[in-house]
Amino acid sequence: MNSGLKVSAFAAALAATFGAAYGIGEGLDPVAAERAPAHDERHASPSPEVKDSGGHAGHDSTPAGGLQISEGGYTLDLRTQRITAGHRADLRFTVRDDSGRAVTEYRREHDKELHLTVASRDLLTYRHLHPTRAADGTWSIPVDLPRAGGYRVFADFTPAEKGAENLTLGADLAVSGSYRPQELPRAARTARVDGYEVELTGALRPGRSSELRLSVSRDGKPVTDLQPYLGAYGHLVALRSGDLAHLHVHPQGEPGDGRTRPGPEISFAATAPSGGSYRLFLDFKHDGVVRTAAFTVRAGAAARTDAETPADSTPRHSGDHGH
Ligand SMILES: [Cu+2]
8 A cells, every 4th residue: 555655656756757847759659669679688687596485484585676776785876867768878877885885896697797677667668788897887788768757777786795695776767758657567378579479377476486487489389499598598587566676586497407498488486575466577589589578467365367367368568578
């Protein structure tokens, strides 16, 4: 309830800000405009193993990240806090330690020192990016976000410092233009992107780890030659609707381990920090191109996706992730 109030206030403030100040983006079809080119580099959040607690909804796991700009002695200093919809801009930021110094040493995870995700508050726009770090610790990456609104920027990294843990820090980014918030697409088991169909089985459970399996097919045929991308056949990011809490999701098995096959099924372990709606973004690579399939799922006993979604349903908005 509380978060609902906050979201409403936030949306009203945004509508006022963006609606009044800018006419840019008017006439842009928010869904069509969102058909972004396939991103060449994206992936999912690496993180410390969260053990399956076997039913104990434990205090030992902290599955939600990204809600704070500062955590564990590290701060995300987002230098670029405003950009304009439909205009390419440099997103610049620094990660600082508790003495204010820019962090310049990181532990590589999934092939990269830092993984950046950018998501709109309505969860229809999503980017997974790998910025470049200058010697002084400043990170930068060009972004082009076609839709105006409130966004969250997540930096997922592990400082090289001894004992430092994987962190996901989040900061707000405002994208100016004509703001038209969309409803969260309804929960569905199937997502389509670029002629591929991805089917989700398994459920997201509050407070405990559960398995999510995503099966990729094209033209009705299972895809059995997925390509490794950043050390896995698929990368999954899950964001909670309402506050954009960022979940830690772990791929199960990896290319070359002798038992993980290159499709059609990709398996993950995920823990939902609470009941509610979540948006899942799956990156997978096939024919040399990385594509993203997006799903809305509900976590919690009262909201089983299989019960609420007819088998033949299709996401109402496939947004940039559809077709
Ligand atoms: Cu990444």
